[in-house]
Amino acid sequence: MRIAVYIPLLLSLVAPLAARPLAERCEPRLATWLLTAAALVLGTASTVSLGLLAVTGLIRIPQLAALGHWSAHSAQHDDPAQLSVALVAGLLLGAAVLTAARMLWRRARTLAAAALDAACMPTRDGTVIVDDEAPDAYALPGLPGRIVVSTGMLHTLDETERTILLAHERAHLTAHHYAFVALAQLGACANPLLRPFATAVAYTIERWADENAVRATGDRRRVARTVGKAALAAHQVPALARAAGAALGILGVRGLRGRRGPLASAGPVPRRVAALLAPPLGRHPALTAGTALVLGTAILATAEATHDLHVLLETIGVR
Structure with missing residues (x-):
């Protein structure tokens, strides 16, 4: 098979380097879509490439080649892929x-x-208050979903900050952020090299929700203060949050706690606060075009590699 089959694998090595710059320089909603698409497309393309390479190894086995009426001897000569490469690809x-x-x-x-948990939480406005002194808040997907807030968090925040918190968590539900996280993680599971995309998506959905809270209140500095205040107050996580939020990728503020250090190596919360204190990000056409170019290249290369395999199988077919 020609070089096209290796292009998605090569892109999987290089493309993740752009995950964090894309997450921090592009408008959060668009960044989330681009990062999720990158993880899913590159994960699928690299998996297909591995499958194509594995097939070239299988057809060299006479017993398997006979099932498809192919010539194993011809496959060994007509296919440029090394058998060792095919075996590694199969594994x-x-x-x-x-x-x-x-x-x-x-x-x-x-x-x-x-x-099921959401269905067991009767409420009129979609908000469930849990009697727990550990400050926390999180979105729980369901039909419909629920926003769960502990009494400890309500006591920590003032009325305006509670409005900000609820707007943030409501954005997680209305925009189905758990689906973006799931798709990005699926791509990373198929190809571990793509984990930076999944990590970046976990960050951009929080930035997306932050910007929703800004639109609801009109005060970027107040939202930044609320994000930092809620994160500092969160020291304990309710069991329900660990079971649902952690697995769904939409943890409450406890899951967003940052680390000390320069902003370049800071955790999510300091970076989110800094972004809120800065002017809103634009759509950044160059990053969007670059992402589209990479994904288009991966798709075209996968299609070309599939065509190459089809031609190879026709060539080695026993007539």
Whole structure:
């Protein structure tokens, strides 16, 4: 097979380097869409590439080649891919499929549990107040979803800050942020090299929700103060938050706590606060075009590699 089959794998090595710059320089909603698409497309393309390479190894085995009426001898001569490469690709493909399947199963169980928990929380306005002195708040997906806030968090914040907090958590539900996190993590499970995209998506959905809170209140500095205040107040996590929020990728403020240090190596909360204190980010056409170019290249290369395999199988077919 020609070089096209290796292009998605090569892009998986290089593209994740742009995940954090994209997350911090592009408008959060657009950044979330681009990062999620990058993780999903590159994860799929690299998995298909591994599958194509693995097939070139399988057709060299006479017993398997006979099933498809192919010539194993011709395959050894007409296919430029090395047998060792095909074997490694087969092993990596098996690991990717198993990891992705396990992730999908766990995510489905978690979503089902979250939906059941949400259904058991009767409320008129979608907000559930939990009697717990540990400050926390999180969004719980369901039909419909719920916003869960502890009494400890309500006591920590004033009335305006509570409005900001609820607007932030409501954005997680209305924009279905858990789906973006799940898709990005699926791509990272298929290809571990893409984990920076999943990490970046976990950050951009919080920035997306922060900007929703800004639109609801019109005060960027007040939202920044609320984000920092809520994060500092969160020292304990309710069991429900650990079971639902952590697995769904939409933890409350406890899951957003940052680390000390320069902003370049800071955790999510300092970076979010800094972004809120700065002017709103634009759509950044250059980053958008660059992402589209990378994804388009991966798709075209995968299609070309699939065509190459089809031509190879026709060439080595036994007539």
